[in-house]
Amino acid sequence: MYHVKEAFYTLQGEGAQAGRASVFCRFTGCNLWSGREVDRALAKCTFCDTDFIGTDGINGGRFASAAELAAHLQALWPTSARNATPYVVFTGGEPLLQLDKALIDTLHDAGFEVAVETNGTLLPPPGIDWLCVSPKGRNTLAITQGDELKLVYPQTDAPPEQFSELAFTHFFLQPMDVGFLAQQTDNVASTTAYCMANPQWRLSLQTHKIAGFD
Numbered sequence: 710m711y712h713v714k715e716a717f718y719t720l721q722g723e724g725a726q727a728g729r730a731s732v733f734c735r736f737t738g739c740n741l742w743s744g745r746e747v748d749r750a751l752a753k754c755t756f757c758d759t760d761f762i763g764t765d766g767i768n769g770g771r772f773a774s775a776a777e778l779a780a781h782l783q784a785l786w787p788t789s790a791r792n793a794t795p796y797v798v799f800t801g802g803e804p805l806l807q808l809d810k811a812l813i814d815t816l817h818d819a820g821f822e823v824a825v826e827t828n829g830t831l832l833p834p835p836g837i838d839w840l841c842v843s844p845k846g847r848n849t850l851a852i853t854q855g856d857e858l859k860l861v862y863p864q865t866d867a868p869p870e871q872f873s874e875l876a877f878t879h880f881f882l883q884p885m886d887v888g889f890l891a892q893q894t895d896n897v898a899s900t901t902a903y904c905m906a907n908p909q910w911r912l913s914l915q916t917h918k919i920a921g922f923d
């Protein structure tokens with residue numbers, strides 16, 4: 710059984726694929742936080758910007774098989790976009806708690822490319838076309854290679870220098886969103902300064918929040 714918080718058609722807002730039309734599938738649950746505000750301060754990941762509890766979001770639900778969930782996601786790719794390669798982004802919560810080879814294979818059979826946004830603490834199933842790893846504090850990485858490493862910045866326990874030798878194609882720093890403007894301005898400024906001093910790293914802004922498309 711797959712548990713999905715929400716699923717929707719949008720543009721990828723972040724990283725090297727920013728601007729690309731995508732079906733987002735947000736799985737329920739995470740291994741680094743319960744998702745409850747009362748648990749946030751003591752969680753293994755404390756700055757999450759996402760509600761991933763339950764299956765009550767738009768197009769959310771429980772899906773008994775890979776075929777059922779794949780058909781649900783396929784229906785969100787518009788027929789008007791049939792000349793482009795359909796693209797699905799699995800996120801969460803932590804998608805590697807639920808994403809499996811059967812679901813990836815079924816989506817490939819339907820013509821999709823499959824992308825994943827993960828905290829990197831769990832091993833991925835085979836067949837992922839675009840793997841984005843976003844390390845969290847002291848939590849040990851199980852994945853040390855992939856397409857992009859997208860680090861939320863700044864994190865006291867996870868400085869960029871700790872990841873710069875890993876085998877990723879792209880390295881991004883994404884300013885931490887803490888929900889109030891003055892701090893956001895500071896985080897964007899410090900991230901910009903780090904990228905200018907260390908050009909291996911590029912700035913990733915959360916463009917969906919700026920443009921308001923989800």
Ligand SMILES: C[S@@+](CC[C@H](N)C(=O)[O-])C[C@H]1O[C@@H](n2cnc3c(N)ncnc32)[C@H](O)[C@@H]1O
Nearest residue numbers: 756757758759801802803826827828843885886
């Ligand atoms: C909500 S997470 C879900 C996927 C996975 N659990 C992970 O952490 O990568 C999706 C993306 O949002 C980023 N993110 C989460 N909270 C953020 C925040 N407060 N500011 C900026 N990016 C954030 C994560 O680092 C990750 O790249």
Ligand SMILES: Nc1nc2[nH]cc(C(=O)O)c2c(=O)[nH]1
Nearest residue numbers: 719720721722723800826917
């Ligand atoms: N548009 C949009 N792009 C995103 N890229 C990563 C996201 C995520 O929450 O995983 C996200 C998201 O929530 N919305």
Ligand code: SF4
Nearest residue numbers: 739742754757802828
């Ligand atoms: S690991 Fe990802 S989903 Fe889990 S709490 Fe952190 S940012 Fe949120």
Ligand SMILES: [Mg+2]
Nearest residue numbers: 758759800915
């Ligand atoms: Mg998000």
